[in-house]
Amino acid sequence: MDGSATSPELVRSGDQLAIARLISMVEREDPSRLAILKALHAFGGRAHVVGITGPPGSGKSTLTDKIVGALRAQGRLVAVLAVDPSSPFTGGAILGDRIRMQRHATDPGVFIRSLATRGHLGGLSRAVSEATRVLDAAGYDDIIIETVGVGQSEVDIVRIADTVVLVSVPGLGDDIQAIKAGVMEIGDIFCVNKADKDGAERVVREIRAMLETAVLNGAATRFSGLYVARATLGAHAPISPAADQGAFHHIAAQVSGHPNLEIPPVLTTVAETGQGIDDLVKHIKAHETALTATGYLRMRRESNLAWELGHAAAERVLSALERDERKETVGELSRAVLDKKIDFYDALDALEDALTRSH
Ligand SMILES: Nc1nc2c(ncn2[C@@H]2O[C@H](COP(=O)(O)OP(=O)(O)OP(=O)(O)O)[C@@H](O)[C@H]2O)c(=O)[nH]1
Ligand SMILES: [Mg+2]
The missing domain is CATH 1.10.287 (Helix Hairpins)
Known part of the structure; x- marks a missing residue:
């Protein structure tokens, strides 16, 4: 496959074959991709980038499929990147992803692509950033990035996504441990999937308790950054539809002396039946609205770019040493x-x- 079948113009026109070809060039680090990425640069920045992350088998693809359906019903153009961190082993998982999102495969308003690299450390993260920019310039309104793994993931989704949905499920004792071990601070929205199984409410309670403790301890989380941005504006505009407020308002406000102190939403879903999906999508969109209204979106993107630039520079130095x-x-x-x-x-x-x- 060569680069001639793709071009900035074709990508911008939404030609899915041209987009797929460019993403293939991104995957194999084809140097001729750079001219196209540079030409596309001016057209990006519009899409809402949503990361769906959590342990293997927690239902991320099933959730994504349902979220895509809900966003399509609103007329939005949606792209999905299913990231495969350990390519030699996950043929099955990617196949599963494809099957789970099959019903959208013929919808011209949806672009689904799995992403893998055989490359060096950091290669996958770079590929995800670049592919996200391609899809953004191609005019997709929402870009959903599914990444496996909590904690030890190779792709630092926080550095790429505007909104991170952290998926948990009942019955994984060590999942809660993983969340405790520091992943918690990356979640903008917490989703306990497989709520049809025993123990979902307990997982919700545990996550809430952890988040409340973190808030009381003044831990810096992505969410608390947004909270501060909203407070600075004097805005009490809800991050979620009013009806959902009670579900996640920080009850310990009286104790802490911080009225209105909030924790991120902790929701339950049954991805297989679609239960809770509308609520999840509402929260995802409300988060985008809050990010935009506070100016925090720009701050977040700026610090993500600073991080990415630093890493790209370090990679250049390392390859220069080679x-x-x-x-x-x-x-x-x-x-x-x-x-x-x-x-x-x-x-x-x-x-x-x-x-x-x-x-
Ligand atoms: N009981 C139940 N099963 C579910 C639910 N959501 C997904 N599943 C099932 O859980 C299994 C894994 O779902 P996937 O959507 O492939 O999970 P994933 O997180 O994308 O998995 P990987 O990409 O392999 O990490 C499938 O058999 C789904 O049918 C749910 O809400 N309840
Ligand atoms: Mg999956």
């Missing part, structure tokens, strides 16, 4: 350190000099 003449320099410096001719930090300075001179 070039033959650099390898020689690194080898010489290492030997000099080993032989006590110079110390480690002088070697580092010398290497930095050599690298800056090359640009």
Whole structure:
């Protein structure tokens, strides 16, 4: 496959074949993709990027399928990226994703694509960022990114998505542990799926309790950033439809002395039957509205870009070190350190000099 079957114009016109080809170029890090990505740059920034993340088998694809249906019913154009972090092993999972979203396959308003790379560490994360930009420029209103894994995921969805939905299920004892172990702070919306199974209410209570404790301890979460942004505006506009407020208002407000202090929504769904999906979609959209109204969307995107730029720069430096003449320099410096001719930090300075001179 070559690049000639895709172009910025074709991608912008929404030509799904051209979009798919460009994403394939992104996957294999084809250098000729860059000219197209640069030409598309001016047209991005409109889409709402939603990350759906959680443990394997928690129902992310089934949920995504239902969310796509709800968004399509509103006339929105929707793209789905199903990210496959461990390509040698997950043929089945991706196949499952395809089957679960099959009914949208013939809808021209939906684009579904799985994404994998065999590449280096960080390659998948970069591919997801680039593919998201492609879909954004192609005019999709919503881009849903499904990533497996809680905690140890290779793709840092928080750095890419505007809104992160963290999926849990009853019956996974260690899921709660994983959430406790620091993932909790990335959720904008918490979704306990498989609520038809025993123990869903208990999971909801545990997540709420954890979030309330975090809020009381003043822990910095993505949600608390949005909360502060809203408070700064003096806005008490609900993050969710008024009817849902009671479900997640922070009850411990009196104790903490922070009236109106909130925790993120903790919802229940049965993805298989569609139960709770409308509510979930309402919260996803309400989150986007709140992000936009407070200006927090821009802040979030700016800090995500700063992070991505830093990582891309570090990757460039690392690959520059892989070039033959650099390898020689690194080898010489290492030997000099080993032989006590110079110390480690002088070697580092010398290497930095050599690298800056090359640009
Ligand atoms: N009982 C019940 N089963 C569900 C529900 N939602 C999804 N499932 C089932 O759970 C299984 C896994 O669903 P998927 O949607 O593939 O889950 P996933 O999180 O995308 O899985 P991976 O992508 O492999 O991590 C399937 O058999 C679904 O039919 C639900 O609400 N209740
Ligand atoms: Mg899946």
